[in-house]
Amino acid sequence: MAKVTLLTDFGSTYTKLTAVDLDSERTVGFARVPTTVRTGLPDGLSDGLSELKKQGVTTIAARLACSSAAGGLKMAVSGLMPELTVEAARRAALGAGAKVWRVYSHELTRADIAELNAAPPDIFLLTGGTDGGNKANILKNAGMLSRHAARPFPVVLAGNRAAADEAADLLRAFSPVVCPNVMPTLGVLAAEPVQAAIRTIFLKHIVRAKGLQDVASELNAPLIPTPSAVLAGMTLLADGTDARPGLGGIAGVDIGGATTDVYSICRGEPSEANITLRGLPEPYAKRTVEGDIGLRFSCRGIVSAAGEADIMRHSGLSAEALQTGLSQRENDPGWLAAAGSDLQLDKTLAYFALAIALRRHAGQLESVYTPLGQTFVQTGKDLRPLRHVLLTGGPLIAWHDAGALLAAALRDSGSSLLPRSPAVLVDRGYRFSALGLLATWQPDIALRMMLKEFSYE
């Protein structure tokens, strides 16, 4: 057999192994096995490998892997003003593939630290102040952490450079990684240095702490958080390579059981004159995570965001049937809806999940009446011109009306800058994280495979 590359995605529940033949650019094997966090990941991996062997995959030439196992990369971030350094820190962490577990603004309190002590984050991102700006806040927070944290955890310091040395001294016990400021001057988001530091810590500490080192040592490229692989794949699909152009600006939605991730790869700047852009500049490759939107564990989040009445009207279920359906989904995350009203409820939930998650991700356009006439203010990204939306993950990719659900979710956009009339791509084989991984290593092959694997709806 030719050169087979093994792409492994260690998920929180399942480990997915995709074997790809780089010469013929085809998927030659796929296995899904339970993730074995307790007995060590190699256990589950070897189950998967024997499954692949049955499919004829015997020799493996290269290995790549990403992981969201054992809770993924759990981060807490802090900054000074909620709409400035706090938002910059949050965006930098999300773009690094983290699960942003807590967001703190202004000064950390004892209650905040108690929360951190009860469930320490994998990484704490401490920011605050532009360069030469406010120093007091980051120093106060560094002091709070050093005095009250029960045990040190990895810290990335990316605030006012004028306070960096002093803050690092206060946090000596945490051996902080000192980075350039995430917001060096007002309104500038410098995410890359912070994200590089997060990746380094992920490799050095987190991989070991989560029992991933046996797996990581056999890889041909560093183990990365799964959302980073997906972002890399989305960016490649949009931008293309020197050899082949990509699809241009694109958005992607991954509806899971517990969370819904939305990605957009585009500048998203105002597309018309007479629009003033306000707020922090948006990252070109943007990721948002909706922790309350999911089809199983988080299904009640969808109901509270959409309103029970709308869910009942859309699904045709009675209040009683709805409650039964929701309990079933919460209690059994692996449950599959087969047909009838079960499937109808899943589709209703998926429709609202798409509508809500995309509206939270996209920018807003408000009309303002001024003495000089009507003018428009845009905050966030304008996704209207995007020509493609990719659906990946969850039960959605198995449905034949996924595209219609998305089209319905984009209707009545109101002030949201949602894609106007995108073509819908569906990742039917759930290859996205695997091909995203490949994108970091063999972009040309990964791009051709993506264009082949994803089907137009």
Next chain:
Amino acid sequence: MDKKTLVIGVIGADVHAVGIRILDYAFQDAGFNVVNLGVMVSQEEFIAAAVETNADAIVVSSLYGHGELDVRGLRDKCVEAGIGDIPIYIGGNIVVGKQPFDKVEERFLAMGLSRAFPPGSTPETAIEYLKKDLGIGQ
């Protein structure tokens, strides 16, 4: 010596973009570190920027006549945000129509602004007062 930081911008729904650029250059030229928020800036944005950058003064521009409504409550919010003592200047066409400026100034000072400048004031005038109020070159 450390440069003094000014947060500047055009307040409210005002989209006059030229004057604020001229002020930006003039203030930089005079040795200030300038954080220019551009046009259509809300009170909250002025305050957030001033806190984050540890600004020494806020300079508000308003050219469309509604400055009086737009700056109402700005001082109270600064107090609330912990920067109650920060000097706040305003200039431009800050009220509707031709009114005696001493009356206008009185109203703005009563609202907690530190200085108000009549139409036609030059950047140099503002710079002079900034130097005085921030204790530069003394």
